[in-house]
Amino acid sequence: MQVEVDPNEDTEWNDILRAHGIIPERPPSPSQVIDEAIERAREYQELHRLSDKSDSELSALEDEANNSSEDEFIAAYRRKRLQELTQLQIQRQKFGRVFPVSKPEYQKDVTDASKECFVLVHLSLQQNLQSKLLGGLFMRAAEKFGEVKFVDIPGSRAIEGYPDRNCPTLLVYKDTDVKKQYVTLGLIGGDGMRMEDLERILVDVGAVKENDSRLAENKRSKKRYDEDHDYDTDDEADLTKNKYGDDDDFDD
Incomplete structure (x- = not known):
């Protein structure tokens, strides 16, 4: 006698059949798929948020983390970043002549x-x-x-x-x-x-x-940027004078 089996039913018998490869594994539920997609999106967002941070900024974020899971995520990302930087430094020193x-x-x-x-x-x-x-x-x-x-x-x-x-x-x-x-x-x-x-x-x-x-x-561009945003002592003195007036004004 042939017994029909609904492979989507969550029964102990179906679990036995799946374990022996007689029926296929149950597809993930829609809610599980959505949860996994949300988790991947969250991780991507976190990685994108951290990717432009310097090592000191990552360290500060790690100190300010509000919960253990966030702290662990930032620490793991920071370790991965340091490993990548170390590997890159090794590669950059490989030949040199x-x-x-x-x-x-x-x-x-x-x-x-x-x-x-x-x-x-x-x-x-x-x-x-x-x-x-x-x-x-x-x-x-x-x-x-x-x-x-x-x-x-x-x-x-x-x-x-x-x-x-x-x-x-x-x-x-x-x-x-x-x-x-x-x-x-x-x-x-x-x-x-x-x-x-x-x-x-x-x-x-x-x-x-x-x-x-x-x-x-790129080095020239950075130098021009630094020069454009770097005031010398004379410039700072002029700015101070414009803000507070000449020194003679304080003698009155």
Whole structure:
């Protein structure tokens, strides 16, 4: 005799059948789905609220938390933020210099290495002025962006018969592929190429974020902002005089 079973019924028999995989698990109730959605929204809102806070501000919020659950949430977020910052600092100190490579090392030090990070390659020519310029920029950029690997190899050694007129050539590797290629500096500043031009390439390929504080343009913008909002002592004296009057007024 065949017995019909309603899989949605909450019975002990159905629990046994579900445990043996005979009937499917009950779908979550609408109220459970709504509660989970509300909880995810709350967590997202909290994360968004905390994401722009400095470490000192997070510490202050942790001290001011009204209940244990809020205090625990802020503390956990702060620990996660510190771990991320520590990891980022380690990554930024990973390389820090330009690595000369030979052709036998190219596969390992460039192609394979690009699975883990961005690799910029300078196919150089020793007596070429533009190559000397790019080499100098590579040295500065390598110190500033330690998470990016900068590599130098003479063009004729990297590629047999590579024309001198194509040097310097700049290659950007990521995930074993060439993402960008510049033959000479004609399209990236020529003889007047600057650090900002190289940094723009790093931003365009995704090696460095647009808002990275290490970028030269961002540093200049911050300096201009600080100068615009920083009064020197003479300015402060003038403001004080305008507010309270000249010192002579107090003698009357």
